[in-house]
Amino acid sequence: MRNNFLGYSVAEILKATGATVTKANLVNxxxxxxxxxxxxxxxxxxxxxxxxxxxxxxxxxxxxxxxxxxxxxxxxxxxxxxxxxxxxxxxxxxxxxxxxxxxxxxxxxxxxxxxxxxxxxxxxxxxxxxxxxxxxxxFDKFYYESGTYLLGKERVEEGLQKGVFFKKENGSVWVDLQAEGLDEKLLLRADGTSVYITQDLGTAELKYKDFYYDSSIYVIADEQNYHMQVLQATLKKLGKPYAAAIHHLSYGMVDLPSGKMKSREGTVVDADELVKEVEDAAKEATLAKGKIEGLSEEELQQLFHTLGLGALKYYLLKVDPKKRMLFNPEESVQLTGDTGPFIQYSYARISKIRRDAEATGVVDLTDFAQLTELHSTEAELIQDLGRYAEIVTEAARALSPAVVAQYAFDVAKNYNRFYTEVPILKEIDPLKKAFRVALSAKTAETIKVSLGLLGIDVPDRM
RNA sequence: GGUUGUAUAGCUCAAUUGGAUAGAGCAUCUGACUACGAAUCAGAAGGUUUAAGGUUCGACUCCUUAUACGACCA
Structure with missing residues (x-):
């Protein structure tokens, strides 16, 4: 899930910087x-x-x-x-x-x-x-190993002909990467069957021919760091133009408090069950608050889903990708503090203000030149909102959704402070009132877009 | 053995890339709802940034060594 969420989020962040992104899934x-x-x-x-x-x-x-x-x-x-x-x-x-x-x-x-x-x-x-x-x-495109490993074998053959790969007595094919600081690496077994990297050679070529990308980002756990270095070095040896365009977005494995997850032993947290658990937690909290009268059963399910996934995605994305992280099931279900629902809550709160503002006919102004003084919380919030573009650029450069997550949290936090310290709809001065409603609306929009970059939806009520 | 990543508050994480007093959340304690939504806010407490050296006007950040945990290669 860290893999899926990271990949999705990085794709959204890159799109936000104007890049054309194709999300490819390589199926093993x-x-x-x-x-x-x-x-x-x-x-x-x-x-x-x-x-x-x-x-x-x-x-x-x-x-x-x-x-x-x-x-x-x-x-x-x-x-x-x-x-x-x-x-x-x-x-x-x-x-x-x-x-x-x-x-x-x-x-x-x-x-x-x-x-x-x-x-x-x-x-x-x-x-x-x-x-x-x-x-x-x-995903926009699926690749299957079964459809690329033969092409990979052709590349191995090509390498042999070019003399950049070599064959051992038993017939297995290797590439010598010692000059690159790596070892010799097996590319094809003696019996002619392919190994993991064989198909990667094919997949890389196929991807390039399909999209002629400037950059190809592999979202793969850090246990494959070495493998990715080998892949890139091998492609370079073959003289492939796309070798340099390959980037490895390497992320740390997710540990459980009880230790490492092992698919062999079945000690894994199942994605489907986990989603259900966070949805249940969201459901319980939402019903306890009692702010959602009038929503249909279907809308409620949708809401729990939005909140549950929000909690989960935020939990996994707020940590710097390259760091190994600890998955604490209890914390991942938390809805208060530095969490997705905390930010979603700020959005829902603003939604209510906007509904009320509309109902009571608050003037929708855009020119606030007459406004001379700002409350400190307003100034801080405005400053924060202005950082959005810079944040997206930084997140794209670092390929790190964590930057966006941190930002969304800061915005929500600053808004909440502003909200408690300054009257909005209770403000008597119509200019100030209109300004604060507009500032709230701008905040909501920023939250929505920021969370959107993380693949998280926002609810109007919760 | 080799390569590589990480180490910051009790716990989980930040720190604008070498700048001012290292910031958040959780947990603990105190305060704020007959309401613009308390999934919130205000405050207290919590730090020799793993250790030792070095570079620098200045180091969580860079260099060296060591330690711990992890990943990979053999």
């Missing part, structure tokens, strides 16, 4: 991990489907992945008990052998394997799409 739809899930499904699945099991397709595939790892570990333990050394047991376990065999069958286009692959991938995509819709993230 092939490889040993997929085969593991498929093997486990063949063995233990008993024909289960998302419909029959009543769970989302991506969760179902994930379940079998975890199941594979579980049985795999058991098998290793068993072999060890029989006196087989650990590293040999890992290689000899029947599950692993089957998975590797399946990968080869897959690359050979085996019909049965392909059928199962299509079927299970279909479930996964459906599940992903549902989640993307739910969290308000979208």
């Amino acid at each position: 739809d092939r490889g040993i991990h997929i085969c593991k899930s498929m093997i486990a499904y063949q063995r233990f699945g008993a024909g289960e489907t998302p419909e029959s099991a009543g769970i989302k397709g991506d969760h179902l595939a994930g379940k079998y992945y975890v199941l594979f790892e579980k049985h795999y570990r058991e098998e290793i333990k068993q072999l060890e008990a029989e006196g087989v050394a650990t590293d040999i047991a890992k290689k000899q376990a029947s599950l692993m052998l089957e998975a590797q065999q399946m990968l080869q069958q897959w690359e050979a286009g085996d019909e049965e394997v392909m059928a199962l692959w299509h079927r299970m991938n279909g479930w996964v995509y459906e599940g992903f799409n549902e989640t993307y819709r739910n969290i308000g993230v979208d």
Whole structure:
């Protein structure tokens, strides 16, 4: 989720600076991990489907992945008990052998394997799409590893011909990046199957041919820092013009208070469940406040969704991307303090003022030259609002939504102070009153746009 | 072993890129609602910026070394 939110937000920020942005999603739809899930499904699945099991397709595939790892570990333990050394047991376990065999069958286009692959991938995509819709993230273009790894193999071939790659006795292909301060890197296995980076070479080329970008930003966790350096250096060796245009927006992994999340062991926080939890927290708080009479059931659901997602997105985006962050489930559900709903609250508050202002016929002025004195909170707020353009520029330069998040919080905070210290609709002087209403409106607009850059919606009431 | 990231208040994070008294939120304590919306506001308390050196008129920020935690490569 940090990945999705970051990518979405950075795209919005760059668009705000006038850039043309295409959001691409690279789908990891092939490889040993997929085969593991498929093997486990063949063995233990008993024909289960998302419909029959009543769970989302991506969760179902994930379940079998975890199941594979579980049985795999058991098998290793068993072999060890029989006196087989650990590293040999890992290689000899029947599950692993089957998975590797399946990968080869897959690359050979085996019909049965392909059928199962299509079927299970279909479930996964459906599940992903549902989640993307739910969290308000979208993409302009999808790339699939299965569609790019062959192109990657061609690039490897090209590198061999150009003499920038080399072949070892066993037939595996490598690139020597020691001059770049990196190591030798495997590009193609001895058996001819591709490795992770192979498809990246293909994907990079495909992306470039599709869009001829000036800059291609990869939003990937920092555990791939080395991998990205290798990719860029390898493309440079191939003399690709787009090698220099690649940027890695590297972000720190998200830890749980209980430690690192591991998909293998199933110790992950599920995105769908998490969204539900924050929505529930928002619901409880909203109902307790009792400010939302007259909203339909549907509008209420929408509101809880807006607030819940606001809390979650803000929580994940307010931290500098490059920092490893701690995900505290209790804090992520918080609605007070330095949170999304705090800022949304300021917006809703202003919305009420604007409704009342309209109802009571406050004049809508734009010329305040006659206004001679400003309250200190007004001056501060105005100054803050004026920083918007500068903030967007800075956020785009640093590729950091955290800059925008911090700014939105500052604006909301300054507005709240202004609000408590200065009368707005209670002001008697019509000029001052009109000015303060206009200032409020401008603040609301700034909040809306700023949060919009983070992918967060604002409610008129909450 | 090599490369690399991080270290700031009890906790989670800021600090306009080397500038004035290091700021917020949470938690703790005190105060403000017969209301322009208290999901708020005002205030108190909380700091040898991991450690030791160095550069500089000036260092959280740059350099060196060490320590801790993490990631990756072998």
